[in-house]
Amino acid sequence: MSDIETVLGETIRASFANQGAMTLIKATVPIVEAGRAEIHLDHWAGIEQQHGFIHGGVVGMIADSAAGYAAMTVVPSGASVLTVEYKMNFVAPANGEKLLARGRVVRPGRTLIVTQAEVFALRDGKEILCALMQQTIMVMHGKPEK
């Protein structure tokens, strides 16, 4: 990991730690690189839906966040990011010991950034695609992340 990526990682982990909702579901953000971020989430009872899989809303939360953090890595210092909109497709139940949400910047722009994310369930050592997302992020210049 380069120095820049270390700084990115620190800024993003500090932002993450300030998000009550990410703490509530027990998500972590172990991977942050230029244009990419990854959120991990262990499976526990508190985030399940009625069939014992991880709730689709929680899958959406970590996909949205992973792609938003990916966007945060490409904006200038002094700017922050805001989700304008996203679209999620669910392709398999979130059935595994752990979820991995991988966000990446597809096209950075001065005002808008387009990203994609994929969410995988880790089950018996295999990664199974559960959801994919396409998202628009707005850059808030002159409004740094708190």
Place this chain on the structure above:
Amino acid sequence: MSDIETVLGETIRASFANQGAMTLIKATVPIVEAGRAEIHLDHWAGIEQQHGFIHGGVVGMIADSAAGYAAMTVVPSGASVLTVEYKMNFVAPANGEKLLARGRVVRPGRTLIVTQAEVFALRDGKEILCALMQQTIMVMHGKPEK
């Protein structure tokens, strides 16, 4: 509320009670009618993002669920519903004492149901539109809700 709506409400509240994730964020489903459902969520620290508003991912969770429950009201008994996909636009920060997510069926079909949801923040007695969603639900015939 008619008898049918009472039964619908009971089925849906039973499903809701089985969802760890809805309990975790402290959401309730006070309103269920034919083709409509409403989820309410008080603002508390555990569901915030870094600026003290309710986390966008949580807004997405309750929009998705409100519309999914609206769909559940129009499927035959013995069938359950599954979110295929949804698209959310965020139009204002979720800044209020409480969120109201209102889902409704736009077009019921045998296999697919199209729904919409709006999420409002209740602030000083006024409802402020925070997010809107368009969603596709799949009907699982012969697979009743547990």
Place this chain on the structure above:
Amino acid sequence: MSDIETVLGETIRASFANQGAMTLIKATVPIVEAGRAEIHLDHWAGIEQQHGFIHGGVVGMIADSAAGYAAMTVVPSGASVLTVEYKMNFVAPANGEKLLARGRVVRPGRTLIVTQAEVFALRDGKEILCALMQQTIMVMHGKPEK
């Protein structure tokens, strides 16, 4: 129709006339009001898909345009609009003598405008919902419509 709406209508019809693609499919924009616009399209062989209905891509074109023109009615003079993204659900085949695409502004903003559109097929005097759309528009300040 008020004076303002007459001016809006003229600007938008001039823009429309400059769009080769709208002429190609033979669309018209008979209704323009503050926050709303409507595109009409007669059914003819050139815009069909393989089953003799109007092509879904053409349905998308008029939905996108109707909502974009609705957005154009709420931006200041000297500004133009650009489609950032949209999401379409198709709920019935575009089977009728004519299509009506109705766009409306849901939330105007300085930089971004959120809109919705519905497309109806006119068949034997009845309007049948064929498609619905949710869209994000960007306002280009200081870049007037040509």
Place this chain on the structure above:
Amino acid sequence: MSDIETVLGETIRASFANQGAMTLIKATVPIVEAGRAEIHLDHWAGIEQQHGFIHGGVVGMIADSAAGYAAMTVVPSGASVLTVEYKMNFVAPANGEKLLARGRVVRPGRTLIVTQAEVFALRDGKEILCALMQQTIMVMHGKPEK
């Protein structure tokens, strides 16, 4: 190209030829493989918007079609496909001599298929990403393509 791909290509080109709308805009479908299809479109005046770029609605048409044809390559004979919904992001003006819409199946299912498409403008020998799409396709078993 394998024998199977030759058959796929013939079926899809026959379907394509029956679509008045694809003929109207002068699109072609030169590439069809298992899980992938590509639509090409030369730039001509009839498909422009008011700034002389190719109309966003036309970009949407070819993205939708390319991904739909990609889906068609993975369904059993005797089945056809229908677009349930799609979401497009426009990331650059469709400014080039030619557009290339590349659709691919992300996840095939018995009832629903999830696809993605990218649209590139070919300009001075370079491919520039203009749009990206995420789409849901429904498989119509026992209803072959006409």
